[in-house]
Amino acid sequence: MRLLVRRLTPNNSPAAIATTMLAAILAAMAIASLLFLDFGANPLSAYYALFHEPFGTLRGFGYAVVKATPLTLIALGTIVACRSGFTYLGFEGCFTLGAAASAWLALATAPGQWAASLSPLLFFPAAVLISFTVGALWSGLTGILRARFGGNEVLISLMSNYVAILIVKYLVAGPMRAPGSLPETDQLPHATWLAFIIPGTRGHAGVLIALAAAFLVWMLLRKLPLGFELIVSGLNPAAARYAGIDVARRTLLAAALSGGLGALAGLTEILGVQHRLMDGISGGVGFTGVIVALLAEMNPIAVLPTALIYGGMTVGADAMQRRAGIPSSITFILQSLIVLFVLASSMLRYYRFNFAALRSKKEAMQA
Amino acid sequence: MIQLSQITKRFPGIIANDAVDLTVRPGEIHALLGENGAGKSTLMQILYGFHAMDSGQILLDGQRVSITSPADAIALGIGMVHQDFMLVPTFTVAENTILGLREGTGAMLNLKRAASRIRELSEQHHLAVDPNAITGTLPVGVQQRVEILKLLYRDARVLILDEPTAVLTAPEKYRLFTVLRGLRAQGRSILIVTHKLHEIMELADRVTVMRDGRNVASVAVEDTSGPELARLMVGRDVNLSVSKLEVPPGPSILSVKRLSVRDHAGQRKLKDISLELHPHEILGIAGVDGNGQSELAQALLGLRTIEGGSILLNGRDITEARVAERRALGLAYVPADRRNVGSVADLSIADNAMLTQPRSNTRHSLFNKTLIRARAQTIITRFGVRGANDETHASKLSGGNLQKVILGREIMSAPKVLVVEQPTRGLDVGAIESIWAELLRERAKGTAILLVSAELEELLNLADRIAVMYEGRIVGVVDPASATAEQLGMMMAGTPLEPTGVSS
């Protein structure tokens, strides 16, 4: 009689998922707290700062939402690509280009520019459209190289990040540069800023775009024949062809959709947070978003809380640094540990406790 | 002597093996028979350490042994040839043979020594194989010899073969039987899974019949007969003699003219194929595997680039049409590779049941779950898919049950022309009976059926005409009523006979 018994199927009930995730997070925190000791900090108060700031204060929560917004969009892009069998890692590039595209349109609405008469009501749909299209075309390029010529999309998309980032570097250093010393554009006209919708915080309307996108991606993958065809193309291209699905075209579509979503992440960042285009605005979200998708097990709805927690921890890290004097790089280690532990924790759901064994052991001891 | 005692194995929702006993003596060929999904492969995989049993024990020469991995099994002299071969296609025969073995003392592989030992073994057992050939380029029959050599190289005393004859041509099969008899003479034990009763009667000494995970009988072959085995296995009398309705075929619905196809390597696979197919007709395509039959079926569906010739469906030229268009025009296809082409392993039966026409399961262009489940349920009940519900993943289905799902799906799309490839390969007699009946029902409804099969018995029973293919050509069309298996065999070997009783 063993205490741990292997199950035939993993226990995928919400309670089991929550428990294993919580266990994973606690384990990661326990290990990371060893690192705190070196700084003479009390792990409990450090962790209090880490979680109280983003989830216990309104201001911090607003920041968490702001951080979660691009993460969500990039995670959704990852899900669309991945479920369709397209391993896309070019979100840094899509993000940057999407940001550049919406900055370009926003600057064109400044007084005296060609789009000065564009009403705000039209500006936002137009910005979404342009950003999405630029991102879709950019990732579509990788899609074509893969679908038509059999290129390796991982390699191509990774390299394409550098190209995109350098293009934007050139834009802010040259054609779009504002007069002044720094390589950046003018501040965007106020009318083009995404409204702050959580009173008393920096939480902007970009979160609505992310929520809508999550719903649409969920619809696509769960409710629409097109999504089914994408999934089949991803799981088994030979069977997809046999079923009459044009696999090359579906791959291309998946690539374009995911790049478009990545570009929208850039839009929310530029119109909601930065309000001007500069070099290096992505700061790695193009990769963090992929991690969020993995943690959410490629489920478009689970992405929402995952991104919020992940974004919240980034916010909390700053607070922890301020309050407990712990460098925010420690939080990065903690985040990485959490990622590893949560990814590994799904294994736990294959086991259950055998309490009968425990009892019989106790009885045997008493006897 | 190997004894399996009270082996029980549960899978989610099903008991695959329910207290099974099985004894195999040295120098015995022991056949294992049972319906699709009866638990034969599961039992063999437990013996080979692929699956862990829930309860029961394995005794080798009276000693209880614990087999928790294939490595344990190999160490005990138990070897297995799987239903789907497990060879690395890019490796040579020698490399595949020593794969997973720890040879000699040094860190380096000694491929030369391995090769010479393989040569020795292959001579000794009449298993002609070149140790330096690249495995992927060899025909299936030879690949199977490699699998058997692998076991002999490890000096297996117990050889398990899971449906070894399903993919073999008749001559390859007889060669295999000779080899197995030779191994029996050396005192080795052979456990062979097969659905073909006549093979059991011909080759085996004892036979164990399984039904629903239980051992229902273990008898000596002399004491039983084919029909009795069928009855033990299915639980009722099986009737494989079909009665075909005489229906006059209508005007041609599918017309293929001088069709030519090349494969990716530029090899000509079809050469000037012409044929006509009529409603209410089953046109059989006979031939040794690899003579262009699969390419013909794939070209008809649009899965091959057509080099020359034309295909007319109902008078419409579909030579250039895409797969989806052809399907919309009434073509349906049951491919030979049911695991990798006909279905998606990671999707449920419900999803697989709508694989080829997802768009017809929607309401307001959104998927309608009720409709999807109902369709899957219909296939499960009408085609007798066992031990599964609509949420079961295709990967968990036994081969026969998966075939029923695929055939059911294609038939339910109400096709005008149904192309079926090897519909009963690996199926038990009960399932064959029901699939034959379904095909004949389709014929009676007016569907035109192109039946590609390697089983002459199947063609002679079902087809209205049989076209024989050899090296990408149709070498003759015969009337099954007057054709004999010998005659067909000659034509399949490339001898163009004066065909008797040719119709259109």
Ligand SMILES: Nc1ncnc2c1ncn2[C@@H]1O[C@H](COP(=O)(O)OP(=O)(O)OP(=O)(O)O)[C@@H](O)[C@H]1O
């Ligand atoms: N890995 C698995 N997980 C869940 N169920 C399984 C698994 N493997 C087999 N089964 C189920 O166990 C039962 C026995 O399967 P098994 O493959 O042993 O049948 P079989 O007798 O070999 O059939 P066939 O003649 O079609 O090869 C089937 O109902 C099958 O669906």
Ligand SMILES: [Mg+2]
């Ligand atoms: Mg089997």
